[in-house]
Every structure is written in C-alpha cells, then in structure tokens.
Amino acid sequence: MKKIITFLFIIIVGILFANPIEAEYFSEIYFEGDEWQIELAYTELFGEWGFDNLDNHRLVTNYGISNFRSGIDLTNISVIVINQDSLLTFLYIDNTSDDVRLEQFIDNEWIVIDHAIWGSYQPFILYEGQSLIKMYFYDWGYIRVKDNEPTLGYEPFYSNARGTLSGRVFDSDNNPICGAEISIIPSFSPDVYTDETGYFEMVDMITMVYQQLYISYNEFSLEPQGEYYVEPDSTTYYEYILDISNTTNNQYELKNLITISNFPNPFNPTTEISFEATNLHEESQIEIYNSRGQKINQFSIFNNQSSITWNGTNETGKQIPSGVYLYKLVSNGKELAANKMLLLK
Known part of the structure; x- marks a missing residue:
C-alpha cells in the first residue's frame, strides 16, 4: 500500500457528484507526498471515451494549466492512470485544497468535461494510505467514497470499502432509550433500533459522507443537523441526548463523535x-x-x-x-x- 504523507480535506459537491456534461472520467485520486496520480476511466453508462487520445486535452488547477503530451493513446483501453509525466509542463496540484478540471478543445474553445474538487471546507479527511474514489449507484448517481486500498489502474468507479456507524441515545436524564429507530440518508442498509443500553450499530456502511440521520421514538421524529462520516475499516461513534419530556419540544444534542483506526x-x-x-x-x-x-x-x-x-x-x-x-x-x-x-x- 502506498503512503500519503499529508492529509486531504475533501469537499463533496452536494454529496452526489453531477457533471454538467454527460461524462464522468475522474474515477480515483491519490497523493503520495507532493506527487499525484489520477485514474481516468469511462463506464458503459456513458459509452466509450468519445476521443482516441489526449492530444487536445489539458488539466487545469487553481494554480496552473498544462496540456497532455501527444501520443497518449486511449484505443482499446477503458482506464488509464495519469501523473506529472503525462503533461508537457509541471502542474502543481494542492493536496489540501484544489479544483482539478479535465478540459477538451472543441470548436475553438476549451470545454470542461469533468472535474474534481477537494479542500479545507469540508471535514472529510483522507488519512495515510487512503484514496478518494468516485463510485456509481443507480439511485444516487456518483458518490465520493474513501478506500484504504487504492486500486489505480483497475476496477474504476468501484470500492468495496466498508465501515460501521454506531452510537447511543439517551434521554435528558442520561438514561438509555431502548427502541429508538435510526435511519440515514442516503440509505444503503436497513434501519436499526437501539437496544436496552441505548446502543445502535449500522454495519457494512459505504465509506462516505451522509447527509442526514433520523431518530424516531414513539411520537417523536427528530432530525439532528449536520453530516455523518464513516471511515473505511473503522467505527464512527456518536452519542445523542433526546428531550422526550413533552411532544412539543423535540430537541436533541449531539454529545460526542469518535473515530478510531490504525495504520x-x-x-x-x-x-x-x-x-x-x-x-x-x-x-x-x-x-x-x-x-x-x-x-x-x-x-x-x-x-x-x-x-x-x-x-x-x-x-x-x-x-x-x-x-x-x-x-x-x-x-x-x-x-x-x-x-x-x-x-x-
């Protein structure tokens, strides 16, 4: 496994990544120190590349522009890994915050055909040895996920990384609430219920940022604000205090967030x-x-x-x-x- 020396802070545009042009080419991004690798691929959903090579393409970042070297042939291949050697001139990509765009020269102008954004605006961190993968789901489109095992050069737009989301729910007197229903959006797994200790656990979770978590108990239907992060091969833990003293004051408190992993x-x-x-x-x-x-x-x-x-x-x-x-x-x-x-x- 390669080693990422620095942390990356990833921003997910609306969580569900949608390109204005009907194409998706950035499938995986990986840093090792200041060096970068980007996996470009196409899927059957969008057909083949639509071009035979990268001669009339370039990469654009917040720090510069560089055209691809001539002769990068895409014939009979569905995935390619590019790096600094693929470009005519040096191009700096900031592994803490940047917007990388793949552009094609069409009808005398440069058109953005795909892009990837990450930055310090979102507390979604890539730890050492992790890569960022764009994964496709039929109901949700393309979603950014994290993986502890980079797969550059094969299995584009796919990750089998999974994690666990767990926690406990208490009332305002710090007593555990049993039978509270926990659901999450986007939903890829069944809802779960808290046990007699107030504990809940969602296993085999896709390692991504989730938009919303819902807690339901009897006549209460609560929607804690914020986003929820699931780490690959790890358990993310939350604690909640629910005020169930009356039905007109549905309040909650997010007490704690805990993640643990090793590398x-x-x-x-x-x-x-x-x-x-x-x-x-x-x-x-x-x-x-x-x-x-x-x-x-x-x-x-x-x-x-x-x-x-x-x-x-x-x-x-x-x-x-x-x-x-x-x-x-x-x-x-x-x-x-x-x-x-x-x-x-």
Whole structure:
C-alpha cells in the first residue's frame, strides 16, 4: 500500500457528484507526498471515451494549466492512470485544497468535461494510505467514497470499502432509550433500533459522507443537523441526548463523535492507532485484546493526545504472535469505539 504523507480535506459537491456534461472520467485520486496520480476511466453508462487520445486535452488547477503530451493513446483501453509525466509542463496540484478540471478543445474553445474538487471546507479527511474514489449507484448517481486500498489502474468507479456507524441515545436524564429507530440518508442498509443500553450499530456502511440521520421514538421524529462520516475499516461513534419530556419540544444534542483506526494495517512490527474524540474523560485509554478476549496491553491517553504507537508487545514488553487483535477506546470505564488490526510476522 502506498503512503500519503499529508492529509486531504475533501469537499463533496452536494454529496452526489453531477457533471454538467454527460461524462464522468475522474474515477480515483491519490497523493503520495507532493506527487499525484489520477485514474481516468469511462463506464458503459456513458459509452466509450468519445476521443482516441489526449492530444487536445489539458488539466487545469487553481494554480496552473498544462496540456497532455501527444501520443497518449486511449484505443482499446477503458482506464488509464495519469501523473506529472503525462503533461508537457509541471502542474502543481494542492493536496489540501484544489479544483482539478479535465478540459477538451472543441470548436475553438476549451470545454470542461469533468472535474474534481477537494479542500479545507469540508471535514472529510483522507488519512495515510487512503484514496478518494468516485463510485456509481443507480439511485444516487456518483458518490465520493474513501478506500484504504487504492486500486489505480483497475476496477474504476468501484470500492468495496466498508465501515460501521454506531452510537447511543439517551434521554435528558442520561438514561438509555431502548427502541429508538435510526435511519440515514442516503440509505444503503436497513434501519436499526437501539437496544436496552441505548446502543445502535449500522454495519457494512459505504465509506462516505451522509447527509442526514433520523431518530424516531414513539411520537417523536427528530432530525439532528449536520453530516455523518464513516471511515473505511473503522467505527464512527456518536452519542445523542433526546428531550422526550413533552411532544412539543423535540430537541436533541449531539454529545460526542469518535473515530478510531490504525495504520499500517496489516502491520509489522509497529502501528499507529489514531482516534478523534471530543469531551473525553480524564481516565481514558486504548486497550488491546487478543482473539480470545484477553487484554494484553493498555495505553493511557493524556490531554490533546490523538494517537499512540504500539510495537506488538504485551504489558511486560514481550513480543506477541501474529494474529488479529482488537483495540478499544475506553473512557471512564465505557467503551466508545473499537476496531480490528492484523499483526503479520
């Protein structure tokens, strides 16, 4: 797996990416340091390229313009990966914020035939080793998703990355609410209900930004504002407080958002476990368990800490064998989020 050195902040135009021209060519974007790679492809939905080469095409960014080198043949291929070597002149693409446009020279003018936008305007972050993929859904069109395993050069417009969205729902007295219905838009999975602890879990979620989450309980129908982010191979955790004291004051509070993941995964000998959380209790820690459910190590979390590094040892410093291990973020005795990692020796 390649390594992205810097974070990317991605903006999704209305979440459902729609090009004014009936064509979609940008299928995947990937950075490794300052170097970039873009996968261009076509789908049966829009037919073939419509052109035999990239001679009359160029890339335009917020920082410059560069034409493609002549002779980039598209005959008999459906996907191609371009990079700096594909262009006549150097073109800077900002991996933190940019608008990259693919333009074609038609009837004496340059026409935008596809573009990709990302920037610091949207808290949708690409972590190390992740790529941004444009994935097609029949009911929703093209949607931007994140993937921990870049597939540049094959399987365009597709990602099998999945994550989990979970959380708990409490009333205004901090008592768990059982039987609350949780649904999300866009919806690719059945609605779920909270259990006796107020906990809900949506598994096999597509790793994207969701526009809206709905919570229904008895006569209450609540629509918390904001967007919801699902990370690949990870669990995103939310907590809600619902005021169900009367039917005329349907209020809610989003208490907490927590994500946890590790990179690299699989790993040998070390991996970094990263987490994002707000309002953590002062007694918080990362706990690591083996496949038998036995805790083998624990790391305390201090103020403003967002990651820990684990070298594959137990609490006595002894190296542990290869296998699948579970790591948890625990705060004040309560498990907030969990994920799995694979140690390969």
